[in-house]
Amino acid sequence: QVQLREYGGGSVKAGGSLRLSCAASGLAFSGYAMGWFRQAPGKKREWLAAISQDGESQYYVDSVRGRFTISRDNAKSMGSLQMDSLKAEDTGVYYCAAGYGMGPLYDYDYWGQGTQVTVTS
Numbered sequence: 001q002v003q004l005r006e007y008g009g010g011s012v013k014a015g016g017s018l019r020l021s022c023a024a025s026g027l028a029f030s031g032y033a034m035g036w037f038r039q040a041p042g043k044k045r046e047w048l049a050a051i052s053q054d055g056e057s058q059y060y061v062d063s064v065r066g067r068f069t070i071s072r073d074n075a076k077s078m079g080s081l082q083m084d085s086l087k088a089e090d091t092g093v094y095y096c097a098a099g100y101g102m103g104p105l106y107d108y109d110y111w112g113q114g115t116q117v118t119v120t121s
Contacts, residue, residue: 002026002110006096009115016086016119022079022096022112029077030054032098033106036070036081039114040092048094049081050104059104064090086119093117 008020022034035050049070050059058070069082079096094117099108 002098004096004098004110004112006094006112006115009094009117011118011120012086014086014088014119014121017082017084018086018117020081020083020094020096020115020117022081024077024079024098027098027110029072029098030074032100032110033103034070034072034079035097035099035106035108036068036079037095037097038090038092038117039095040089043092045095047105050106051079052103053100057103083117086117088119088121091117091119 003025005023012018036048037045039045048064051070055072067085072079093114095114096112097108098110099106101107
């Protein structure tokens with residue numbers, strides 16, 4: 001079965017950094033685009049970033065552009081989201097997803113279970 005699982009969440013002070021990882025199994029990872037989403041308390045899940053299958057195209061929502069960096073290592077079936085200059089409003093549950101189609105808003109078929117990121121002042 002297909003499984004995506006996020007790692008690296010935790011608590012960090014505002015201005016700090018975290019790196020999230022997404023380990024994929026059960027699918028041809030290099031054949032899928034991947035994305036990262038966040039669900040903040042009391043909010044709907046929002047798209048943050050996406051990366052094409054070959055890693056050559058990256059897309060970001062304006063609120064994280066310049067602070068977050070999406071990447072992938074197809075040889076390891078692993079995706080990453082480097083988060084710098086974190087703000088309190090970055091707090092939420094972060095999800096990775098795999099999909100296909102036309103970026104930035106890919107059609108996501110598979111989702112991880114999420115990892116909590118808490119940014120404190």
